[in-house]
Amino acid sequence: MFDPVVADFSLAGRRAVVTGASRGIGRALAEGLARFGARVALLARNADGLAETRNAIEAAGGRAFVHVADVRDVAGLRRAMAKAAADLGGLDILVNNAGTERIRPSLEVSEEIWDRILDTNLKGAFFAAQAAARVMRQGGGGAIVNICSLTSAVGVPGAAPYGASKSGLLGMTRALAAEWASFGIRVNAVGPGYFRTELTEVFYRDPAWQEAMRARIPAGRFGALEDLVGATLFFCSDASRYVTGQILYVDGGYMASI
Ligand SMILES: NC(=O)c1ccc[n+]([C@@H]2O[C@H](COP(=O)([O-])OP(=O)(O)OC[C@H]3O[C@@H](n4cnc5c(N)ncnc54)[C@H](OP(=O)(O)O)[C@@H]3O)[C@@H](O)[C@H]2O)c1
Incomplete structure (x- = not known):
């Protein structure tokens, strides 16, 4: 029997790359896409973390491949993307999730910090998208989701390089969406609110910060990693077939409130 929900949201037979899949949000998204039927290639620098993600996916009955790569190294990233596409037998989905941050007053930001954040969050995402789009175009289309x-x-004090990278990533999302729509490639973005991971652990260690921040989130709680799967699945699947160049904030209402 035809099931419109399954038809639109299923990722059965889809081939996905998730960057930054060795822990945190990337691991949760890779596991989530696999649960909906995708075969997933996992990219990051830490081989042990990637293996843990692969093992979790395969223990749940999915299929995953590991590719160690630093997204700041464009040549290495291209090699990893090519191997991922070869392992998967093509490419339908890219989730550009690899990211880094260093909270620091802007008067103290070094060139090294600026370069590390921009090269990881923005340059890496662009060249992963470029490598993916070359394969997707041959296959008639695909979906790219930028985290x-x-x-x-919005501006967060101490996060100027990070904000520059993530605002740039949103601008890039729109430009690529406009440019690649004719190839059948959709490019959208998910904007996570506050999620406790290694990246953000430094904030959560402060109980006063936790209390003040929780009070600003209309839903009254921080995000659970699983909360990000639905929005990402939507953009990766046929359910969003006529949606491109958009961002969906998954933030418990934070951006909608003052
Ligand atoms: N947590 C939040 O509240 C939050 C909110 C908004 C947006 N985000 C975004 O969500 C994404 C994931 O963040 P997270 O919170 O899950 O952080 P996380 O736990 O620190 O994970 C970051 C991931 O990115 C990978 N990565 C970092 N630098 C890399 C590089 N040069 N090459 C390849 N992979 C690299 C890391 O793997 P390796 O170290 O193994 O390379 C890791 O898998 C980031 O883009 C972040 O900006 C997070």
Whole structure:
């Protein structure tokens, strides 16, 4: 029997790359896409973390491949993307999730910090998208999801390089969406609110910060990694077949409130 829900949201037979899949949000998204039927290639620098993600996916009955790569190294990234596409037998989905941050007063930001954040969050995402789009175009299309941030739209003190990278990533999302729509490639973004991971652990260690921040989130709680799967699945699947160049904030209402 035809099931419109399954038809639109299923990722059965889809081939996906998730960057930054060795822990945190990337691991949760890779596991989530696999649960909906995708075969997933996992990219990051830490081989042990990637293996843990692969093992979790395969223990749940999915299929995953590991590719160690630093997204700041464009030649290495291209090699990893090519191997991923070869392992998967093509490419339908890219989730650009690899990211880094260093909270620091702007008067103290070094060139090294600026370069590390921009090269990881923006340059890496662009060249992963370029490598993916070359394969997707041959296959008739695909879906790219860029993991942005609240700082794609608002300013956070101490996060100028990060905000520049994530605002840039949103601008890039729109430009690539406009440019690649004719190839059948859709490019959208997910903007996570506050999620506790290695990246953000430094904030959560402060109980006063936790209390003040929770009070600003209309839903009254921080995000759970699983909360990000639905929005990402939507953009990766046929359910969003006529949606491109958009961002969806998954933030418990933070961006909608003052
Ligand atoms: N947590 C939040 O509240 C939040 C909010 C908004 C947006 N985000 C975004 O969500 C994404 C994931 O963040 P997270 O919170 O899950 O952080 P995380 O736990 O620190 O994970 C970051 C991931 O990115 C990978 N990565 C970092 N630098 C890399 C590089 N040069 N090459 C390849 N992979 C690299 C890391 O793997 P390796 O170290 O193994 O390379 C890791 O898998 C980031 O883009 C972040 O900006 C997070």
